[in-house]
Amino acid sequence: MSAPGNAAVRVAGLRMAYGHHTVLDGIDFAVAPGEVVALLGPNGAGKTTTVEIIEGFRHRDAGEVTVLGIDPARGDDAWRARIGVVLQSWRDHRRWRVRALLEHLADSYRPYATARSVRPRDVDDLLARVGLTAAADQRMATLSGGQRRRLDVAVGLVGRPELLILDEPTAGLDPAARREFHELVHEVVDRDGTVVLMTTHDLAEAETVADRILLLAGGHVVADGSPAAVARQVAGPSEVRWSAGGARHVHSTHDPVAFTRDLLATGDVEDLEVVRASLEDAYLEIVRRHEPGSTRRDLEVAR
Amino acid sequence: MSTPTPRAWAVRIGLRRGVIEFRHMLRNPEDIGWNVVIGIALLVYLVTQRDTVVPGSGGLTLPALALPGILAATVLFGMVMGPAFALASDAEDGTVLRLRTTPRGTTTYTVGVVVGQMLGALPMLVILLAPWPFLLGSPMHQGPGGWAALVGWLVLGTLAMLPIGIVGGALAGRPTRVMLFVMVPVVALAFISGVFGPQTIPPWAAGVVQVFPLYWLAHGLRSTSLPVGAESLELGGAWHPGIAALVLLAWAVVGLLAAPAVLRRRNARQTASALAGRVDALLHG
Numbered sequence: 001m002s003a004p005g006n007a008a009v010r011v012a013g014l015r016m017a018y019g020h021h022t023v024l025d026g027i028d029f030a031v032a033p034g035e036v037v038a039l040l041g042p043n044g045a046g047k048t049t050t051v052e053i054i055e056g057f058r059h060r061d062a063g064e065v066t067v068l069g070i071d072p073a074r075g076d077d078a079w080r081a082r083i084g085v086v087l088q089s090w091r092d093h094r095r096w097r098v099r100a101l102l103e104h105l106a107d108s109y110r111p112y113a114t115a116r117s118v119r120p121r122d123v124d125d126l127l128a129r130v131g132l133t134a135a136a137d138q139r140m141a142t143l144s145g146g147q148r149r150r151l152d153v154a155v156g157l158v159g160r161p162e163l164l165i166l167d168e169p170t171a172g173l174d175p176a177a178r179r180e181f182h183e184l185v186h187e188v189v190d191r192d193g194t195v196v197l198m199t200t201h202d203l204a205e206a207e208t209v210a211d212r213i214l215l216l217a218g219g220h221v222v223a224d225g226s227p228a229a230v231a232r233q234v235a236g237p238s239e240v241r242w243s244a245g246g247a248r249h250v251h252s253t254h255d256p257v258a259f260t261r262d263l264l265a266t267g268d269v270e271d272l273e274v275v276r277a278s279l280e281d282a283y284l285e286i287v288r289r290h291e292p293g294s295t296r297r298d299l300e301v302a303r
Numbered sequence: 304m305s306t307p308t309p310r311a312w313a314v315r316i317g318l319r320r321g322v323i324e325f326r327h328m329l330r331n332p333e334d335i336g337w338n339v340v341i342g343i344a345l346l347v348y349l350v351t352q353r354d355t356v357v358p359g360s361g362g363l364t365l366p367a368l369a370l371p372g373i374l375a376a377t378v379l380f381g382m383v384m385g386p387a388f389a390l391a392s393d394a395e396d397g398t399v400l401r402l403r404t405t406p407r408g409t410t411t412y413t414v415g416v417v418v419g420q421m422l423g424a425l426p427m428l429v430i431l432l433a434p435w436p437f438l439l440g441s442p443m444h445q446g447p448g449g450w451a452a453l454v455g456w457l458v459l460g461t462l463a464m465l466p467i468g469i470v471g472g473a474l475a476g477r478p479t480r481v482m483l484f485v486m487v488p489v490v491a492l493a494f495i496s497g498v499f500g501p502q503t504i505p506p507w508a509a510g511v512v513q514v515f516p517l518y519w520l521a522h523g524l525r526s527t528s529l530p531v532g533a534e535s536l537e538l539g540g541a542w543h544p545g546i547a548a549l550v551l552l553a554w555a556v557v558g559l560l561a562a563p564a565v566l567r568r569r570n571a572r573q574t575a576s577a578l579a580g581r582v583d584a585l586l587h588g
Binding site for chain 2: 055081085092094107109
């Protein structure tokens with residue numbers, strides 16, 4: 001796990017407990033400039049707690065956290081202005097019109113403009129980018145779930161953040177709205193190079209959006225890498241199945257490519273099949289192992 | 304154009320936020336509807352009673368005795384219940400949290416609530432006061448000076464009562480709890496504080512009501528608007544505008560010291576997981 005010196009987010013030995021319940025038991029990771037990282041894990045794995053600590057909204061019990069070079073526990077308003085946050089399930093500002101709300105929130109970034117970074121973004125431009133130009137004069141209460149979410153992203157982006165943090169951004173969206181949302185995130189990153197840290201319990205989403213997945217379970221980061229690498233880390237070996245001389249063979253290997261090359265060199269192979277480690281199976285297995293119910297059972301057994 | 308400090312800027316956009324919130328109230332039939340209905344109902348009642356002389360008052364009519372108390376109660380309901388419900392529902396729907404994610408957003412938010420709620424109490428005061436000189440003659444026997452004093456009492460009453468609403472809303476946390484812990488005591492206080500005139504204060508409650516700002520705001524308003532001789536109906540049988548001003552000022556000072564601290568503490572607890580917990584409790588409990 002490399003941790004470059006100019007990491008946008010660096011977390012080391014992060015610990016957090018609520019009463020006797022340990023949520024984070026020594027978390028380590030770093031997010032490099034330009035990266036899109038998904039914090040993946042089942043409900044209750046501590047994803048939201050982790051991002052809340054990174055956002056500076058929650059104190060931690062132990063560990064080092066640096067976000068854009070500053071400890072979030074001591075982050076001031078100039079620091080906050082460099083971070084965009086998209087949180088879960090809003091129904092706030094129901095009476096406000098879309099453009100009026102975005103303009104109001106954009107205004108709060110004006111004192112934090114720098115020579116390098118024009119803050120805030122142009123509101124109409126941003127509305128166009130998230131596809132809400134036609135809805136600009138609608139009241140918030142009349143927006144659909146997908147529109148609402150796109151506005152949330154616009155709010156997260158309006159201060160031209162260097163780091164965008166999204167907490168379960170597509171929970172409750174239908175597949176079409178979800179896909180639209182993923183495209184939006186990609187566009188943002190490609191155009192501005194914004195660092196993105198998002199949480200999700202949805203594996204497919206993590207695979208689609210992220211360059212890198214951090215799999216969080218049982219208070220630990222249990223896997224860290226590209227979606228393919230995480231699959232290898234957590235899913236174990238692939239299976240190679242084939243027939244030779246009328247007999248069925250099965251071989252389990254971490255390097256199916258090399259094994260198959262050697263196998264084919266022997267000649268007499270029919271009906272070759274390579275079953276890759278399924279990330280989904282591995283993920284579901286981990287989720288099952290760390291469900292609150294099963295944790296409780298484990299504890300009772302341990303007593 | 305000089306660049307304002309971040310704090311001054313947050314206050315400025317907070318003012319704008321308050322005005323926008325006020326415009327939303329004006330356009331919302333539920334909010335403004337209640338003001339209009341209650342205001343007009345009170346007005347109609349007082350107009351029909353304009354010749355009713357209160358026994359033992361030396362010839363004072365019921366409306367003359369009641370209007371100051373009704374104005375005081377309007378300030379109480381507007382400045383305590385308004386902010387308390389606003390704070391609680393803004394916490395519940397994520398408004399506070401949304402502002403927390405922006406730089407100095409909580410300053411902006413707080414200024415917005417204070418400004419919005421103060422503006423929000425104006426329509427009711429206008430409904431009660433504006434038609435008064437035409438319908439019933441000037442309630443101010445002191446003339447223009449009396450009107451200035453009336454505004455002074457209303458401002459002092461607002462300063463005394465608004466922090467109570469903010470502390471109440473922040474401590475209650477949920478609109479349903481605001482009903483129980485803020486609205487019920489406030490309505491009870493209004494019942495025993497002689498809103499329709501000091502002669503309606505039950506004898507057993509005389510000591511209690513003098514602790515709270517409602518009686519003293521009404522007393523101050525009456526001392527400004529009623530003719531000489533009316534003081535015989537007051538608790539203690541005399542005008543005490545100095546004591547009234549001091550009690551209101553004391554509530555204002557304590558409130559303005561306590562409210563920011565309470566607000567900071569509750570804002571720090573506004574997190575996504577806390578919000579999710581409340582949603583969860585609503586759904587499953």
